[in-house]
Amino acid sequence: MIRIQLTINGQQFEREVSEHKTLLHFLREDVGLTGTKEGCGAGECGACTIIMNGRSVNSCLVLAAEADGAVIETIEGVAVDGELSKLQQSFHDHHAVQCGFCTPGMIMSATDLLRRNPHPSREEIQHGIEGNFCRCTGYEQIIEAVAAVAATAAVAATKDGGDRA
Amino acid sequence: MGATVLETIPASELKHVGKKTDRIDSKVKVTGQATYVSDMIVPGMLYARVKTSPHARARIVKIDTSKAEALTGVRAIVTGDELDYRLGLYVVDKAILAKGEVRHYGEAVAAVAADTLEIAQRAIELIDVEYEELEPVLHPMEALKEDAPLVHPKLGDYSYMEAAFTPKPGTNIANHTRLRKGDTEKAFEECEWVIERQYTNPSVQHVPMETHVAIVQWGHGDEITIWSSAQSPFTVRNLFCVAFGLSHQQVRVIVPYVGGGFGGKAGIGIEPLVAVLSRKAGGRPVKLTATREEEFSLLPCRSQLTYNIKTGVSKDGKIQAQELTMYWDAGAYADYAVNVTRASGYSAGGPYDIPNAKVDAYTIYTNKPYGTAYRGFGHVEFFWGLERHMDLIANAIGMEPFEFRLRNALRPGSTTLTGEKITAHTGNITACLKRAAEGIGYGTLSDAEGAREKRTGMKVGKAVVALHKAPAMPPFTATTVILKMNEDGTVVANLSLVDYGQGTYTSIQQIVAERLGFPADRIKVAWDSDTDRDPYDWQTVASKGLLLSGNAAILAAEDLLANAYDVASQALRANKVDLAHDADRIYVRHHPDSFVTFRQLAIGYAFPNGNAIGGPLVGVGRYIAQGLTHLNKETGQGLPAIDWTYGAHGLTVEVDQETGEYNVLKVVSVFDVGKVINPDEVRGQAIGGMLQGLGTAVCEGYIYDQKGHLLNPSFTDNKIPTALDLPLEVEAIAIETPQIDGPYGARGVGEHSMIGVAAALGNAIQRASGAELTHMPIRYEDVWRAIQKREPVDNWITKSPFGSCRSAPEIQKHDC
């Protein structure tokens, strides 16, 4: 076991964790944040996507041990004070959700994309979520949901210089 | 009071049905708060792992579990020898764990429950299984040979659903579906053209993002609770009780949010295995989560198909006869494959008018992972061949393929293969075809497309295909919806149809709101399904959910209102015929100030002096399929279809003539859905299914070696479409020819979007490049080989001569 300290969704955590435990399993089993899903365990499907130190990663291929000192963002931290993020709201508005199992990872990838590139083209959105399989929607409504946020963010940016994606 | 189920209400009068509305489950999903079985921990829970077979066929000589038993933290180990139960939906042929012999790669031979997943995994690794390898039978055509090894030598001893299926003991045939309409022999003789070819496709995996997972607690007194990622809680319960000889009241199945199913979770899966582990562990709950790799071979897939089509066409381009022979590869167990065979058999000719038909559809056992239901239920597979064949015929007889389809499309007055008469209400296949053609600019290249050809050097091709499907279900398929009014006048709907992503619950909310005349946000459709608490539904399959449960929801709403009116009538001392209601109250029509609110009626009406009448308001709606019959086992004649949903895909592709690589530029999908209940959900089903269909058309499929080992059981070599694989442009169009017995005229569209896409791609590629393909998926190399007229290969390693080939057509022209 190894002791780690980290920040998850703005809260401090200090835990003993097995050296061989993945960050995904640590989040789901030790911390109880089950919003992050496991779809393959091998870095292919993106269901486990979280943001670690400002970068989107497949949490199934990260060890909890190496997250000592890290700042982690998961789907549970995206809505603040009960208010959905613009992206979450847009997923809702555009019916970009079916079974919902890919949705948390998809939202984390898209959130990261919009931070890097607030006004992505359709093709840039496709590249940004390429690593997140969705078997239900055919992606179209997801792409539309992300594009709609990018469009409103463009409007907002001209007004107050930016907005929370 | 409201109208009956059968009445079609003008769209202008509808407030909820057909309108854009919020999806009721998306907020809980976008926040990560939706709880799936894979997220659940039950107090005292153990974790299970499964030992699976590395061989396709082998005798189990010995299983040594002693080292695993010695491991601290192991609480239960089970092997096949100690279990004497058989499972099966239609043919009862499957043991919970292999007994004596393994029949496919990946089959479960032993299982462990332990304190942690890691201990369970270590225990699995410590179990030694000694096998004697046996020669497997891998290809269905080989399995039909007289000297083929029998996958189930005791087939004759198994029980099966006799009204629908015909196993052939002493062979590898799990079922033979026959259909005879008219006189094909005579018709072929009179046809100018007789054209025959074979088409094939491999097994594919459903790939729900949440793999199969179940938690089972075998409690004291054989009281069993099952939490499962399943589509059909009542079918899980029923088959479980049959297998273990338990009363239905002893078993409770709970289904929370489900991370996709697509048919792969339609029946019973790992629940019995987890149950016996729990029993052996003294009643502690046990959880088993399939790994992604196990999803490919421990759990079932879609069956492989070899389809022979022989078509007779008269001089005027009219199909006169078809001889349709299907060889369905069930794999090691019959599961749903026998019913896929049956349902495909009676639909095998497509939405075309065929006066003479002979269908023989065989379900064949082989030593491979077994086939089950998959979105489209056989139709994705056989429409690949059928719609490729329609193009082959059109080209051979010199008729434009689109015109050839229109010429032969079913129309009012036509009869289907089973003898059902098509009416003006059945749906409009011609309109679907025309809209799809219009959508892609069929027959010409736009200026932009012409310019694109010049720029890229690639060739553009377009195609339009037709499709149909009816729900494959027993003629007596039934469901129930119960509405319960809360104290504040809001309403909870309970049903056991499972919404694992389709959006049906949102549609049920709309229908109930419409019928009650309440705002949609006063109707809650309760999420988890629970066989102890919720009313019966057969299964969430077959695109029958909206039609049957929608009708039940209407009837439940009417029942709730009737019950409310009964009490209101007494409270208001007025005849029921004089009452009307709005969202809040029931009032006397001609004295609107004389009213009682739903809130006052919700749990029973109390008079001012305290006397009370009525009681908590509920509404019960029961619906059972009407007028359907079993099919005659010799002729296949009868009425199997509650509704037919017709559709068409128009597809534009560009092909690199040199390399065979291609890009799908546009897909326009059109379905006659009867009535759109929720436009966004129809679109979601249409595009989602289309891309799933395109995935199986482009890249998906099981690859085996000569010994029956599955070589691509993961996303590394079984690719599925990503966001970049979406065609450049996609469009979904709904046509509305109301279904007389559908809720507000609606019919199902969950599966249809997946059907026919592969053939549309194959046909468009052929038009662009000349590549003649009869096997899907259509890998770039396949297109290259076909253009180059090189020897086709199915499985790159085994170069299997079967199930793969670019078969040569047989085209006979008679003088008549």
Added chain:
Amino acid sequence: MLHQFSYAAPTTMDALLSLLSEHGERAAVFSGGTDLLVGVRAGIARPSIVVDLKKIPELSELSFDEAEGLSIGACATVNDLVDHPAVGKHYSILAVAGAELATYQLRNRATVVGNIVTASPCGDMSSPLLCLGATVELRSVRGERTLALREFITGVKKTQIAPDEVVSRIIVPVDRIDAVGGYKKLKRIKGHDLGVVAVAMIRSGQTLRTAISSAAPTPVLLPDFPVDASVEAIQAKAQESISPIDDVRCTKEYRRFMVDVFIDRLLQEIRS
């Protein structure tokens, strides 16, 4: 779920090297984990200790100077490489090939060095780095050595790394910063996929240099050709140098064919 191992995250090179010296083959060097943890999960890799390199600052360095060239530290991720201004300016083929590797979030973890050390025939970074004449720097308690990349990879998943060694960085020399070229990769879908076969080609000065992936047990670097060489000559050399196999992804026949197509197309692009 992974088997049990211990974890160490040394903060200095010396500590790292002594750990590797102590544990040898039982230790697995770990940075991005995108191959290692997949292998551990599949039961292919069974290290008893996983040694994380990321706490050693110098290993994360990614820098360019006009004397040495591009230095890619062991922990520099593929996205670090793709986004680095000097890479876009001087070694654009690395950015192009890097962006073809897996998915965005995977590239946030996958390292360039890891892609080489894995020594998979289908690694996306090897062919472009071979074209650019990259060298590999290895460190151990025994000292430091530098190998040409073309000598470093010796077979499928085999390299010259000794059990006590670590690749500290890859150095891409400055002599080809004028290189123009491209990377073409055959995939089975439009989205992320391993390279079924891939060709990298650059023109630098008066020479053409070509490397081929997924067509032999190791990436294949062809001898240099003059800029005006015929496409047939390069294709003939390529066909002679590769030994593709039939596997679940493709036949050797199509691999050979696509190698010729890619050479032809890359040459046309370079010359246009």
